[in-house]
Amino acid sequence: MILPIIKYGNPVLRKKGERIESVTAEIKHLIADMFETMAANHGVGLAAQQVGHALQLTVLDVREVAKDRPSTLELKGRPADVADLMPLVLINPEITPVGGPATGGEGCLSFPEIFAEISRPESVVVKALNEKGKVIEFRCGGLLARAVQHETDHLNGILFIDRMERKTKEEFRDELDALQAATKAELKKK
Numbered sequence: 001m002i003l004p005i006i007k008y009g010n011p012v013l014r015k016k017g018e019r020i021e022s023v024t025a026e027i028k029h030l031i032a033d034m035f036e037t038m039a040a041n042h043g044v045g046l047a048a049q050q051v052g053h054a055l056q057l058t059v060l061d062v063r064e065v066a067k068d069r070p071s072t073l074e075l076k077g078r079p080a081d082v083a084d085l086m087p088l089v090l091i092n093p094e095i096t097p098v099g100g101p102a103t104g105g106e107g108c109l110s111f112p113e114i115f116a117e118i119s120r121p122e123s124v125v126v127k128a129l130n131e132k133g134k135v136i137e138f139r140c141g142g143l144l145a146r147a148v149q150h151e152t153d154h155l156n157g158i159l160f161i162d163r164m165e166r167k168t169k170e171e172f173r174d175e176l177d178a179l180q181a182a183t184k185a186e187l188k189k190k
Helices: 025-040 141-155 168-170 174-188
Strands: 045-047 057-062 071-075 088-097 099-109 110-119 122-130 134-141
Touching: 045 122, 045 141, 057 141, 071 141, 088 141, 088 168, 099 134, 099 141, 099 174, 110 174, 134 141, 168 174
Parallel strands: none
Antiparallel strands: 045 057, 057 088, 071 134, 088 122, 099 110, 122 134
């Protein structure tokens, strides 16, 4: 089922997600809905907060944009094909930056039509549970590293506008204020 995307201004986007202790039927159903929602909205990542659940859960799939924005992947210290890991579920992810800073373009489904250059570590080591509750560990770079960091930020109540340079954020001030006001007006109706 395609779920509504939570937009900027909704307090759930600022909530740190609760750890998931076991992969229940309810969590599996949410994962399936999140993948469907992400695909319908042409996203590469989606955090549980973006569909109204403050949980440590995100889904990713970078295959659609792999040609334009490549990714790297290492499993057990060896290069691997990113497509073999996709689609990807990360539950309770822990990330460790291992590369220097790299600037790249980012957007967010919770911020329609807003795109900016964001600086993040160029590669990260990731440890999480997958959709089966099994531990997965990998090192990634490129778009996958950027997407993992963006989505992990969501799980901790951090938004990509928090990572923007001050000048860039000011350039988007009118759009951000309008989006926030529209979201708050929508919440009052409910």
